[in-house]
Amino acid sequence: MHDILLVEDDEMIREATRLTLEAHGYRVRTAADGVTGLAMFREQRPEVAVLDIMLPGLNGVSLAGRIREESGVPVLLISARNDPVDVVMGLEAGADDYVTKPFEGSVLVARIRCLLRRAAPAEPSADAPGPAGPLRFGDLLFCPTTLEVRLNGRPLALTTTELKLLREFTASAGTVLTRDLLLERVWDYAWSGDTRVVDVHVQRLRAKIGRDRIETVRGFGYKLRA
Template sequence: MSAIPVPETVSVLLVEDDATIRRAVQLSLERYGYRVTPAEDGLAGLEAFRAGGHDLLIVDVMLPELDGIGLTRRVREESPVPVLIMSARGDALDVVAGLEAGADDYVVKPVDTGVLVARIRTLLRRATFRPDPAPAPDGAAPAASAGTPDGTLVFGDLSIDTLGLEVRRAGQPVQLTPTELRLLLEFAASPGAVLDRRRLLREVWDYGWEGDTRVVDLCVLRLRKKIGADRIETVRGFGYKLVRG
């Protein structure tokens, strides 16, 4: 698996209209070594994003000019760059809307700096994810993967290149965000097995606590839209499973 980029090499675009919060978050992240570009509204954030060079976006929901939901949707149309939503209320519908728009995770304001940095590191780890090769017996060369010799897993019309990290459906490329790709690979590692939401939070989102399972449900919903609604089955009361055939 690829290493997490060191903070000095990471550029964070922070889109927050409250000047006090924006400055506090910027200073906190800069103390950890991250390079931070601040933007005070959604349109300024979109312009800064399109200028390029950012590894991760932190986006407030309630923004002037273009709100955080609209900004996230615009960004997701153009790039798989990780997006972290900030919301003033953890139970607010705007959190759900942000995840549906394509955000990878969210935090509730005010957010502890340590928690924010941990979430950033997790998103960066997903964005640079490369599966570890399977160990080989007796010193032999590592196997590419289960499935075809080149490491491609096939489930009906869905193929997953576990080495090149490319997904195709009926021969056509499927564009997945890093979080969606990790979620799909988690399912593909245990086809036919039911994976509960706690396991998915732990393995895909790196949550070591009882996190909000809405993030799992909404990411599964987005993934279904891309690979086929019938490819991931809901097992009520338990979780989800990838259909083999």
């Protein structure tokens, strides 16, 4: 049974969402404000945090940022606002996904399942043997089997999403990967045409491994310089 932290100040939405998640087998703990939500996160360490953006005390974007400073636990934001600025701010703060209110319970459950799958340790494919050892790209070293990343010889901490992005880029170095393809491989589902999430996470990865290492191919997508 997976543990979910739900932080939502609207009591009706909070209870309806809790019941939906529990009906699908999740163990749900709830909070009505950001400060309480952060304390519960630190105490219970859930496997996914579902956060409303508009929270009293500490809003969802700030809470997502605090969680990301301390943990790689997947964070899903929910909000009645679909302004691109709010979406991008949430993703840049460290959120992995977002859902706009009103949402179907089945959609939220599907998104959570995807986050849990992405957070699970990667298993090597039985169809294609993995590379014999680490892959080197200048001063960047990446081992697809251990998921170890080093930059200038120093260990580099990446989130699960960033590791999966880097794995896709290193497996196809020099090849253009479209945003839709990255959505399918990294996020494990179609994003209804919204590719902002890819752009934000690529920017975050660039900030860690070097901004010039991943090239933007205008109108198509991205590629890792071989």
